[in-house]
Amino acid sequence: TNILAIESSCDETSAAIIKDGHEMRSNVVASQIKSHMRFGGVVPEIASRHHVEQITQVIAAAFKEAGCDWDVIDAVAVTQGPGLVGALLIGITAAKSLAFAHNKPLIAVNHMAGHIYASQLVERLNFPLLSLVVSGGHTELVYMPSHGHFQTIGDTRDDAVGEAYDKIGRVLGLAYPGGKKIDELAQEGQDIYDYPRAMINEDNFDFSFSGLKSAVINHLHNADQRGETLKQADIAASFQAAAVDVLVAKTLRALDHYPVKDLVVAGGVAANSSLRQKLKIAVAKAYPDVKLHFPPLALCGDNAAMIGAAAQYHYDKGEFADLSLDAKPGLALND
Ligand code: ATP
Ligand code: MG
Ligand code: FE
Secondary structure, three states: OEEEEEEOOOOEEEEEEEEOOOEEEEEEEEEOHHHHHOOOOOOHHHHHHHHHHHHHHHHHHHHHHHOOOHHHOOEEEEEEEOOOHHHHHHHHHHHHHHHHHHOOOEEEEEHHHHHHHHHHHOOOOOOOEEEEEEOOOOEEEEEEOOOOOOEEEEOEOOOOHHHHHHHHHHHOOOOOOOHHHHHHHHOOOOOOOOOOOOOOOOOOOOEOOHHHHHHHHHHHHHHHHOOOOOOHHHHHHHHHHHHHHHHHHHHHHHHHHOOOOEEEEEOHHHHOHHHHHHHHHHHHHHOOOOEEEOOOHHHOOOOHHHHHHHHHHHHHHOOOEOOOOOOOOOOOOOO
């Protein structure tokens, strides 16, 4: 099975051709980060315009990179949500037009399912599995009894962890998105400030990052008023230690309640070096039989390859969309 997949939920325009849900024949990603940088975040209108300008070329490039044509394509998959409505609509309109013109079935994919399935492009996933989904808009623990079935067992009560990274990045004067830069700065600093680790001991699988975010911002602000200059690298290291501690603790708690074969870390924050390191050590120690998956760095952020990987289980079950398919900006990941 060859699936052409299209992703346009936020600020990446992407197209990929995926064979049998795991073989990446091509994956082309056009990032708009530079256009949003001077605004310190994604501007929806600008995102939509870029998607319109890029999408045809990106799809053509995906065919070229794969070295194939429409005759080998079995279905067209597209991100239905969650994401920015205007951005999603560009990909959905392109996918519908192409599916209609080439007489191929259409598949609607949840963007967060895509993030989880990014790991399947490297190694087959084993079920039941648990996924720690950490991105710009989500912080969730998701239990999957089998392919295509999702139970969100934990969620953030306020900010997503990636959002906290980006807001602190902004206050530190780092370019958007700040997550990667804070990660780099943290490696040069020391964890000397004791920032709050909200809900870490609560017996549930939920998260809260707004208190941590405010604590860091207030600390910077108060130091500034006293005329002190704090070392950015130490702030970054202390913030990252607090955030990662909570992510690791809650994931271990979930593993304790849900015996699984695999643990899949997913989303943009899965690129974080400290999360990778600490989770690897903690899981190896407490759950040596659980297989840990991190997507390769290039597949942590938004891309169409992961959408093509997730589309395969819909294809196998004959779950197709029709041409009335509409964007769902708040689409949830639950059965
Ligand atoms: P969602 O997937 O929830 O709809 P999104 O698509 O905007 O949101 P992703 O593209 O999955 O989010 O991830 C982007 C986020 O990942 C940003 O918040 C970014 O700062 C963060 N990020 C990227 N690299 C790192 C890193 N090394 N450490 C921490 N955060 C990172
Ligand atoms: Mg992005
Ligand atoms: Fe994403």
